[in-house]
Amino acid sequence: MSTYVYGITASSHPPPAEGTGGVGEPPRAVRVLTEGALAALVSDAPEGLRPEDRELLAHEQVIAEASAAGCVLPLRFGSLAPDDRAVTGVLAERAEHYTERLRALEGRVEYRLAAGRRSGGDDAALRRALEPEAEDATVGTDAGGRLADVAFLVERTAAERFLAAVERVRRDLPHLDVRVDGPLPPYSFVEPGPAEPAAPRP
Incomplete structure (x- = not known):
């Protein structure tokens, strides 16, 4: 078996x-x-x-x-x-x-983000805003019309700072429908x- x-x-x-x-x-x-x-x-x-x-x-x-x-x-x-x-x-x-x-x-969790795309610079802007609050990031496959899904590795103690950065992205890039899933195990x-x-x- x-x-x-x-x-x-x-x-x-x-x-x-x-x-x-x-x-x-x-x-x-x-x-x-x-x-x-x-x-x-x-x-x-x-x-x-x-x-x-x-x-x-x-x-x-x-x-x-x-x-x-x-x-x-x-x-x-x-x-x-x-x-x-x-x-x-x-x-x-x-x-x-x-x-x-x-x-x-050890002590790290994963957050996954995806967002609708309106301009070519949005992907870079999103990562620029969030990567400083994460220890690592991986980019998934671009699914037509959306920013590529991005997984961020975040220290548990920094989770609040990371989520605050997500809220700033939503404020600064209001045309994006930013979705966040986590905390998750670091798949x-x-x-x-x-x-x-x-x-x-x-």
């Missing part, structure tokens, strides 16, 4: 509460695989998993609950590995990378992990 991977954390991270359920119906029990100083939050993968609201929420809830106790590198919905051994094998192989990412993302700042997203089913 395949292994479903929610995220990666330190082996010293508190385990999920007894009875924590993840994806699947009934929810599959969340468990911990440990390899050296690292651990992965996993469950058995249900057959025919689809990105339905209930499943997406279950995935996000596992990560949110674990993140409340310390840094977790979240993997995107549908991350599967052939079995438990494949997960621990990649944890061992990429231990240095994951350990560095855990250090870099956009974790490189591919020990699993690939499940292929969408027709």
